[in-house]
Amino acid sequence: MAAKKANAREAREARERLRAYRARQSVHERGVRRRRRDNLIAAIGVVVVVGLAVAAQLAYFSAGPGATAAAPTGTPTPTASAAKASCPPKPDSANTGSVPSPSLSQCRTWTGTMVLNKDVRLGISLDGAAAPQAVASTVSLVKKHFYAGLTCHRLTDGGFYVLQCGDPKGDGTGGPGYSYGPIENAPSDNSYPAGTIAMARTQNDAASQGSQFFIVYRTTTIPADQAGGYTVIGRVTSGLPELRSTITDKGVKAGTGSSAHDGKPVVPTSITSITLR
Numbered sequence: 001m002a003a004k005k006a007n008a009r010e011a012r013e014a015r016e017r018l019r020a021y022r023a024r025q026s027v028h029e030r031g032v033r034r035r036r037r038d039n040l041i042a043a044i045g046v047v048v049v050v051g052l053a054v055a056a057q058l059a060y061f062s063a064g065p066g067a068t069a070a071a072p073t074g075t076p077t078p079t080a081s082a083a084k085a086s087c088p089p090k091p092d093s094a095n096t097g098s099v100p101s102p103s104l105s106q107c108r109t110w111t112g113t114m115v116l117n118k119d120v121r122l123g124i125s126l127d128g129a130a131a132p133q134a135v136a137s138t139v140s141l142v143k144k145h146f147y148a149g150l151t152c153h154r155l156t157d158g159g160f161y162v163l164q165c166g167d168p169k170g171d172g173t174g175g176p177g178y179s180y181g182p183i184e185n186a187p188s189d190n191s192y193p194a195g196t197i198a199m200a201r202t203q204n205d206a207a208s209q210g211s212q213f214f215i216v217y218r219t220t221t222i223p224a225d226q227a228g229g230y231t232v233i234g235r236v237t238s239g240l241p242e243l244r245s246t247i248t249d250k251g252v253k254a255g256t257g258s259s260a261h262d263g264k265p266v267v268p269t270s271i272t273s274i275t276l277r
Contacts, residue, residue, distance in 0.1 A: 088132040094207035097178025104136035105129075111237075112142075112276035116152065116269055120246055122215075123238035124197065126276065131184035134199050134209060134231045141176060141211055142274045152269040154214075155252050158261035161218035163248055164200055165271055166211045175210030182206050186229025192216045195236040201227075217248045 088102030105128030114122040128135040141147060152165035153172060167174040183206045192198060196216040202208035206227040215236060222230060236243070250266040257263025 087129055088136070092133065092181040092207060094182075095178070095180045096207070099133075099178045099180040100136045100140035102132040102136045104139055105132040107132055110135065110139060110234075110276045112274065114236075114274045115272040116243070116247065117267070118272050120242055121239050122236050122243060124234055124274075124276075125237050126197070126234035127185065127232075131231050131233045133180055133182070134184055134233045137176075137180060137209075137211075138213070138233060139276055142276050145273075146176060146211065147271045147274050150271050152247075152271070153264060154257070154262070155248060155265035155269075156262045157248070157252060159220075160222075160261070161194075161220045161248070162214040162216055163243070163265070163269070164212060164214040165269075166200075166213050168211070172212070175212065179208050179210050181209065183209075183228045183231050185232045186224070187232065188229075190221050190223055190229060192220050192222055192230070192232070193235075194219045195240050196232055197234045197236065199231040199233060201230065203227075215243070217244055 087107040088105060091099060091102060107129045110126040110128060112124055112126075114124050116122070126135045126138060128139075146168075147166060150166055150168060151170045152163050153167055153170050154162075154164035156162050164172075168176075183201075194216060198214055198216070199209045200212035200214050201210075204226045209231060213233070217240060247265055247267045247269050252261055253264045253266045254260065255263070
């Protein structure tokens with residue numbers, strides 16, 4: 001009798017152990033399925049996030065930073081050809097005298113050579129698309145050999161690095177017999193990199209540009225005034241180190257300007273020739 005009770009107890013214990021095992025196995029299997037499901041959901045989430053990020057970047061770089069929203073249906077948006085057709089602009093109403101038409105710039109890049117003191121050769125490039133009015137004037141004057149023999153009457157150093165040329169009077173007051181605006185292609189940050197060629201003008205007067213220009217021989221910050229910045233017509237593409245070593249680094253001639261750092265260059269400088277094509 002005792003043996004039967006012992007066997008029955010062992011059978012019950014065995015069944016309980018089996019039920020406990022099966023219960024633990026079921027819990028384990030549910031946990032495995034849950035982890036697989038969670039991993040799948042996480043993977044799908046990552047794919048969606050990456051896809052949205054890529055789509056956003058493509059949209060951003062296709063439209064361009066700061067681009068406006070698409071125009072409503074029926075309202076045409078400017079095309080590349082239409083934007084190009086806007087150059088050259090109409091002459092500025094503030095112009096005085098016989099200002100060359102902006103169309104003379106042909107809205108293209110002009111390349112050539114500026115020779116100073118017979119030996120200093122500067123490769124130059126003028127941007128007729130970015131500054132059509134100023135480049136048109138410069139091209140016109142070059143074709144007339146206006147600049148040949150004119151002096152570079154002003155040099156600045158000591159933190160402000162420009163060599164100014166193109167005045168037929170040689171004292172900063174002369175011009176070609178006309179004046180024009182507007183200011184074109186001025187840097188928004190007022191920083192003019194070394195090699196910049198820009199038009200000189202009267203302070204606070206955007207329509208006072210003429211024949212005088214300046215070459216920035218070391219990167220310079222030139223604060224804008226009430227009229228704005230200064231029209232950048234192009235850049236020196238070669239010869240800048242020679243300009244510095246033979247002319248600008250020799251300094252400013254004492255007693256010739258408003259300060260020790262602003263006056264005539266120690267090395268007398270004149271324009272031998274300018275050619276453009």
